[in-house]
Amino acid sequence: MEKNSCSNSNKAHIRKEIRVEVRKRRKELDENFQSQAESDLCMNFTQKINLPKKTAIGIYLPNDGEVRTNLLIQSLWRKNHDVFLPVIHPFSGTHLLFQKYEENSTMRENRYAILEPELNCSEICPVSQLDILLMPLVAFDGKGNRLGMGGGYYDRTLASYYANGWSKPQLIGLAHDCQKVSQLPIEAWDVPLPAILTPTNLYRWQGNEANSDI
Numbered sequence: 075m076e077k078n079s080c081s082n083s084n085k086a087h088i089r090k091e092i093r094v095e096v097r098k099r100r101k102e103l104d105e106n107f108q109s110q111a112e113s114d115l116c117m118n119f120t121q122k123i124n125l126p127k128k129t130a131i132g133i134y135l136p137n138d139g140e141v142r143t144n145l146l147i148q149s150l151w152r153k154n155h156d157v158f159l160p161v162i163h164p165f166s167g168t169h170l171l172f173q174k175y176e177e178n179s180t181m182r183e184n185r186y187a188i189l190e191p192e193l194n195c196s197e198i199c200p201v202s203q204l205d206i207l208l209m210p211l212v213a214f215d216g217k218g219n220r221l222g223m224g225g226g227y228y229d230r231t232l233a234s235y236y237a238n239g240w241s242k243p244q245l246i247g248l249a250h251d252c253q254k255v256s257q258l259p260i261e262a263w264d265v266p267l268p269a270i271l272t273p274t275n276l277y278r279w280q281g282n283e284a285n286s287d288i
């Protein structure tokens with residue numbers, strides 16, 4: 075019991091240290107680098123991810139030095155895909171809803187000062203009906219393990235993803251290349267990613283691959 079709780083607290087400590095180190099790394103990326111990374115990511119996505127017509131795509135607005143998604147969102151809009159952004163569930167406060175995002179959407183700041191589209195029940199897409207979910211992350215390793223900002227929002231929202239054997243959404247993490255670490259201490263609730271796209275690479279893992287059409 076004691077040994078277990080000690081190793082658990084050690085794991086929590088290492089996860090915290092990795093978050094601090096990698097967040098610092100990406101916050102230090104300068105404007106030129108971020109801007110180039112944004113356009114490279116958009117080009118890499120377009121070249122490597124094959125999208126059927128009118129795809130429902132969950133994505134995020136960048137925060138905290140995350141790789142910027144603005145150009146990619148504009149490119150998805152231009153091609154008539156449906157874009158959804160995460161909104162913190164107003165009642166549970168622990169799960170994410172995915173709300174349609176359009177150029178004229180009314181936006182509000184959430185508790186982390188991240189912009190979210192104003193909630194409109196008729197424009198929420200259940201997570202199981204998203205075709206692709208592009209997820210932010212703080213760090214990833216060579217096996218597709220993912221460490222987020224520590225809120226557990228994506229993990230909770232996707233908890234039944236494997237349990238129920240859903241065929242979608244296809245999960246793809248988005249990150250800067252410098253967010254790759256040699257190894258992540260994972261927890262039972264961490265949802266691994268079958269693919270991660272960076273401005274220069276598309277990493278894919280056979281073992282936890284949910285869908286093979288990319």
Ligand SMILES: Nc1ncnc2c1ncn2[C@@H]1O[C@H](COP(=O)(O)OP(=O)(O)OP(=O)(O)O)[C@@H](O)[C@H]1O
Nearest residue numbers: 221222223224225226227228229230233261263264
């Ligand atoms: N499926 C789940 N059910 C209940 N609690 C969960 C679940 N997944 C994660 N949590 C809780 O969320 C907390 C944060 O989890 P974790 O450190 O993995 O966050 P994260 O993956 O960095 O964040 P995010 O998922 O928002 O990107 C954990 O302490 C855990 O207790």
Ligand SMILES: [Mg+2]
Nearest residue numbers: 222229264265
């Ligand atoms: Mg997690």
